[in-house]
Amino acid sequence: MKGGASSYGFATKRRWRCLVIGVLGLVILSMLVPLVFLLGLHNGFRSAGYVSEQQSSASGDQxxxxxxxxxxxxxxxxxxxxxxxxxxxxxxxxxxxxxxxxxxxxxxxxxxxxxxxxxxxTNDSKVGAALKVPLYGTxxxxxxxxxxxxxxxxxxxxxxxxxxxxxxxxxxxxxxxxxxxxxxxxxxxxxxxxxxxxxxxxxxxxxxxxxxxxxxxxxxxxxxxxxxxxxxxxxxxxxxxxxxxxxxxxxxxxxxxxxxxxxxxxxxxxxxxxxxxxxxxMPKSLHCLSMRLTGEYFRSPPNDTELSVAEKYIDPTLHHYVIFSNNVLASSVVINSTVMHARENVNQVFHVLTDEQNYFAMKLWFLRNTFKVATVQVLNIEHLKLENHNKASLLRLSLPEEFRVSFHSVDGLPVAPVRTEYISTFSDSHYLLPDIFRNLKKVVVLEDDVVVQKDLSALWSLDLGGKVNGALQICALKLGQLKKYLGENSYNKNSCAWVSGLNVIDLVRWRELDLTETFQKLAQELTVHEASTEAVALRASLLSFEGLIYAIDGAWALSGLGHDYGVDIQSISKAAILHYNGNMKPWLELGIPKYRKYWKKFLNREDQFLSECNVNS
Known part of the structure; x- marks a missing residue:
């Protein structure tokens, strides 16, 4: 009994001694680890979080x-x-x-x-390897x-x-x-x-x-x-x-x-x-010009010169040009450049349609500035009296719409180059032309961002062949490529897109087909499904004239001067009309400098209001 008790006590002491040694070891280690880090000795060890090369080679390889x-x-x-x-x-x-x-x-x-x-x-060693260049090789x-x-x-x-x-x-x-x-x-x-x-x-x-x-x-x-x-x-x-x-x-x-x-x-x-x-x-100088002209109009005595030329406004045998604009200088340049290059001016009549805000400024400007013997009429579109009440409800100036459309140059081929085209189309105001000019049979519509460089009289002898709208076409852009814009309506997918800027309009044929009513119905139908008014304008314009576009020779007009820095100078000199489509208009400081000179030379720089308002475009 006694021997068993002593052996049990010895075993107990032994376990207790081992436990004490283990605790002392842990205490010593807990003191040594902070000391190692404090002295920086760990720099000589390898660590999974750092580079695995030896310390001697770290300075170069790492x-x-x-x-x-x-x-x-x-x-x-x-x-x-x-x-x-x-x-x-x-x-x-x-x-x-x-x-x-x-x-x-x-x-x-x-x-x-x-x-x-x-x-x-990917871990490609080349710097530019991550860049995926398109397959078409640009x-x-x-x-x-x-x-x-x-x-x-x-x-x-x-x-x-x-x-x-x-x-x-x-x-x-x-x-x-x-x-x-x-x-x-x-x-x-x-x-x-x-x-x-x-x-x-x-x-x-x-x-x-x-x-x-x-x-x-x-x-x-x-x-x-x-x-x-x-x-x-x-x-x-x-x-x-x-x-x-x-x-x-x-x-x-x-x-x-x-x-x-x-x-x-x-x-x-x-x-x-x-x-x-x-x-x-609008630039400050142009706003100043409009305000000064408006104020001067009401200070000036009445002018009765319009009465002497009133008959020309409705004479269908003359050449009638229509311009929608709220920009005095822009519309003036269009008229001046057209008149300067015309063989005969006596049969030219220009109709400038503007809004009430700019009407009086336009009136005074064209009274103060004469354009040889050509006739200029300024109309306030908001005060026109039209027979059709539904059409009269649209009496507000809406300028031509311009869209920037991006698309693949080859339809259905995702690797084809993406192209960007600027398409300008008619606005709501254009569809009032047959009612505004009820006595006329044909008009030429010019946008206010064009400059004329040649005689346009040949346009009046064009036979549209039963078509309504003689326009320039962009055959690089088919209507089928615009199906996301036009929807799945029944139209010829291979038809070329057309643009405004220079348009020869057969008003007689327009009235026969009642295209204004067609446009209004399309616009109403599209408005239900399309929230954007601009989207409605593009779809309704392109679809209203489906099959009614007469393709004008591309030599008549050159477009792109408002967005393309790469227009060929020789092409500019040969074109009859320069179209500054895009948003870099020639009357803006942001306009493309090398193209602005073709626009600036038709400004009447001698007018006192231009100098007073610092109009130095």
């Missing part, structure tokens, strides 16, 4: 590996392209145009296939430019044309260094033995941030900025020698890149908005 990671995920687009294009920018899936002096509107579906795919995540810059135009319209063309070279090279270099330092700093701060380098990086970052808070150009930089740049470069060089965890640098650089990309996207959209606002707003 630094190159970090740069390879940075290079791989970096922008695959050239930097100059990234400055004006953001691939993440979202836009509505519809493109349509605008009224005369406004930006192209959005309201119609774009093609479902984008020009560029998003960057790939180069990268052209593809990006097309996609930008696809999203933002002619703003992208205008911005590229007016791009200024980067002058502030020092600011750019400082921002690049700040970008890299911010990426390395979080990883360097984790090294306890690198407190000095961590503080140095932090101080340099704060100094550069302070510099950018007060300076944005090289001229504004403080004189000591070169030394600050040297200190930053030295600190970054030291950071690159350390075994930095690539994942941390990669993550930080991606965060900064995303922030920069979002900022670029914001500025891109803001710039596009301001551009569109500029082309949509």
């Amino acid at each position: 630094s190159s590996h970090v740069h390879e990671v940075i290079r791989k995920f970096g922008p695959t687009f050239p930097k100059d392209v990234l400055r004006n294009f953001t691939s993440k920018a979202k836009n509505k899936t519809i493109h349509a145009g605008s009224k005369r002096d406004s930006q192209p509107k959005e309201g119609f579906p774009m093609p479902p296939h984008s020009i560029l795919q998003s960057p790939s995540s 180069n990268v810059l052209d593809a990006i430019g097309k996609l930008c135009e696809f999203k933002f319209g002619s703003y992208c063309l205008w911005r590229e044309e007016h791009r200024e070279e980067m002058k502030d090279s020092m600011v750019k270099k400082l921002k690049d260094q700040l970008f890299v330092a911010r990426a390395y700093y979080p990883s360097i701060a984790k090294f306890p033995r690198q407190d000095k380098l961590s503080r140095e990086l932090k101080q340099n970052i704060q100094e550069l941030e302070h510099v950018f808070s007060e300076s944005s150009t090289d001229v504004d930089l403080p004189p000591q900025v070169a030394k600050k740049l040297q200190r930053m470069e030295a600190a970054i060089a030291k950071a690159k020698l350390l075994p930095v965890e690539c994942n941390n640098v990669d993550k930080k650089l991606r965060q900064i890149y995303d922030m920069t990309e979002d900022e670029a996207e914001f500025h891109m959209k803001q710039s596009a908005f301001l551009y569109q606002l500029a082309v949509q707003t």
Whole structure:
């Protein structure tokens, strides 16, 4: 009994002693681990979170590996392209145009296939490997430019044309260094033995941030900025020698890149908005001109010159031109250029239809300015008395609608190049022509953004062959390619799209077919299913004249001078009419400079109101 008790006690002491030794071991280890990290001895060990090369080779191989990671995920687009294009920018899936002096509107579906795919995540060693170029063989810059135009319209063309070279090279270099330092700093701060380098990086970052808070150009930089740049470069060089965890640098650089990309996207959209606002707003000088003319009209004595030419307004044997406009200068240029190139002016009659706001300014302008012996009549469309009450309810000035339509050049082939066309169509006011000019048989409708360079008298001898509208056609764009815009209505899919700008109208045939009633019925039916009034205008105009378009020879008019920087100069000199379709109108400061001279030479610069209102277009 006694021996059994002693053996039991010995076993108990033994277990207790082992437990004490184990606890002491844990206590010692818990003290040693913080000591190891405090002394920085862990730098000699390998860790799964860091690069696995030996400490002796870390300075070379690890630094190159970090740069390879940075290079791989970096922008695959050239930097100059990234400055004006953001691939993440979202836009509505519809493109349509605008009224005369406004930006192209959005309201119609774009093609479902984008020009560029998003960057790939594959580990290709080439910088540009993530960029997927379309199969149709265009180069990268052209593809990006097309996609930008696809999203933002002619703003992208205008911005590229007016791009200024980067002058502030020092600011750019400082921002690049700040970008890299911010990426390395979080990883360097984790090294306890690198407190000095961590503080140095932090101080340099704060100094550069302070510099950018007060300076944005090289001229504004403080004189000591070169030394600050040297200190930053030295600190970054030291950071690159350390075994930095690539994942941390990669993550930080991606965060900064995303922030920069979002900022670029914001500025891109803001710039596009301001551009569109500029082309949509009447310039201050033109507003001044309209106001001065209106005030002068009521101060001037009555003028009875219209009574002497009233018979010409309704004489069907004369050449009648119709212009819808609320722009005094634009309509004046159209008339002046037409008269200057006409062989005979005595049989020319111009009818300018405008709204009540601009009516008196138009009246005085055309009373003060004569155009040889041609006759000019100004009509207030809001005060016209029409027999049909339903049509009279539409008495408000609506200018020709203009749409920017993007489509694949080969229908049904998603890899085909995406093209953009500017289509201008009739507005509601155009469908009042048969009622406004009841005594006339034929009229030529000119938009106020055209310039005439040759005699147009041959248009009056055209035999339309039973058609109603002699117009220019865009046969590169078939109605079948616009089925997303026009719906599945019964129409010839192979018919060419037509545009306004220069239109020869057979009013007799129009009345026989009652196209005004056809248009109104189509517009009412489409309004039920289509919220956009611009979409209704495009569909109703194209479908109302289905099968009734007479194709005018393309040599009569050249379009694109309001959106295309690449129009051939020789083609301009040969064209009878120049059409500034697009939103860069010649009377705007945003107009294309090399085309504005063809418009400016028909201005009456001797008028005192032009100089008083600083109209120096």
